[in-house]
Amino acid sequence: MAVSDRDMIDAWKQVLTLSRLEAGQIVTVLTSSSTHPQTMATAITAVQMLGAVANRLDLQPVNAEKALSRDALAYLGTTPLTNNRAAIAALKESDMVLDLMTLLFSPEQHEILKAGTKILLAVEPPEVLVRMVPNAADRVRVKRAAERMARAKEMHITSAAGTDLRCALGEFPAIAEYGLADEPGRWDHWPSGFALTWPNEGGSNGTLVIDRGDIILPTKTYVQDAIHVTVENGFVVDIKGGFDAELLAGYMASFNDPDAYAMSHIGWGLQPRAHWSTLAMYNREATIGMDARAYEGNFLFSFGPNNEAGGSRAPACHIDIPLRNCTVALDGEIMVDNGKVMDTEAQPAGNSKFSGAK
Ligand SMILES: [Fe+2]
Numbered sequence: 001m002a003v004s005d006r007d008m009i010d011a012w013k014q015v016l017t018l019s020r021l022e023a024g025q026i027v028t029v030l031t032s033s034s035t036h037p038q039t040m041a042t043a044i045t046a047v048q049m050l051g052a053v054a055n056r057l058d059l060q061p062v063n064a065e066k067a068l069s070r071d072a073l074a075y076l077g078t079t080p081l082t083n084n085r086a087a088i089a090a091l092k093e094s095d096m097v098l099d100l101m102t103l104l105f106s107p108e109q110h111e112i113l114k115a116g117t118k119i120l121l122a123v124e125p126p127e128v129l130v131r132m133v134p135n136a137a138d139r140v141r142v143k144r145a146a147e148r149m150a151r152a153k154e155m156h157i158t159s160a161a162g163t164d165l166r167c168a169l170g171e172f173p174a175i176a177e178y179g180l181a182d183e184p185g186r187w188d189h190w191p192s193g194f195a196l197t198w199p200n201e202g203g204s205n206g207t208l209v210i211d212r213g214d215i216i217l218p219t220k221t222y223v224q225d226a227i228h229v230t231v232e233n234g235f236v237v238d239i240k241g242g243f244d245a246e247l248l249a250g251y252m253a254s255f256n257d258p259d260a261y262a263m264s265h266i267g268w269g270l271q272p273r274a275h276w277s278t279l280a281m282y283n284r285e286a287t288i289g290m291d292a293r294a295y296e297g298n299f300l301f302s303f304g305p306n307n308e309a310g311g312s313r314a315p316a317c318h319i320d321i322p323l324r325n326c327t328v329a330l331d332g333e334i335m336v337d338n339g340k341v342m343d344t345e346a347q348p349a350g351n352s353k354f355s356g357a358k
Helices: 005-018 037-049 085-092 107-114 126-131 136-150 243-253 290-294
Strands: 026-031 053-058 096-099 118-121 154-159 164-168 175-177 187-189 194-197 204-210 227-232 235-241 263-269 299-303 319-323 326-330 333-337
Touching: 005 037, 005 126, 026 037, 026 085, 037 053, 037 126, 053 085, 085 107, 107 118, 136 175, 136 194, 136 263, 154 204, 204 319, 227 243, 235 243, 243 319, 290 319
Parallel strands: 026 053, 026 096, 096 118, 118 187
Antiparallel strands: 154 164, 154 326, 164 204, 175 194, 194 263, 204 227, 227 235, 263 299, 299 319, 326 333
């Protein structure tokens, strides 16, 4: 569905206001050849309407000769900031960066955040952004989940399909992604709405069953035949099943990197305005699949890097897999019961548009 500029500008104003943008601050809008023109134009207008200064920095795409698809999250290589000290300087001097390019995690991004710059990624199509405009309630709910996660020593995930995985916790921080870059040095992604952490290095053991109907990203496919994944001491050691298992195993093998098989982030979705079914409606190149990552009650896990959390692994391969119908327990306390989030902050589904700021 097409989105009016008016709705996009209002959405940006809500995001920027809840991100505590102040008049007189400097915002740099980071763009590249894949940036959506309406998202960019309305971002710049909203920044100016709030009395801030809007710059635009356009960078050249990278990794095309190595990446296996056009999905920017599929290949984690160098970024347009690598060896680009002029761009880094401009971003470090900005109060806020609106990343409409997909910068991805890198040492350079870490350096920019350390300078106090806020970074907000926003690359989903406008109608997805408008449907999932973050609000103050999202922030409260996701932060509470992350705070609970931060105190846990173990996450245990089970399902009727056969998942039974135990992950030791405590080595890495718990992260709340709620779509607002509201503190100096904070990175976030609009849209999102999930809490996540990383298992201790080598501390995951058990079985993950990716059941029929579960989604694999970045291939953005619904699995037709269950895939049984065995995890030992933090690494995938076996992938069994039919065609879908072969496809997953083949994709991971194509990176020729043992770190592609490491357990990466784990957590659960808390966004009632994201839906498991949305991906079925989209051309796979029209979205990066944030509905799938954020829909309420999923167990979202990942294979690949942990450098974002301070770990040492940085493979180019990064696979996100949200599972339905899982039970997730922290130190024996059930957080998600068979796909239902067991918190008290549950919100009615539906559009939260313009509920936080004008
Ligand atoms: Fe991920």
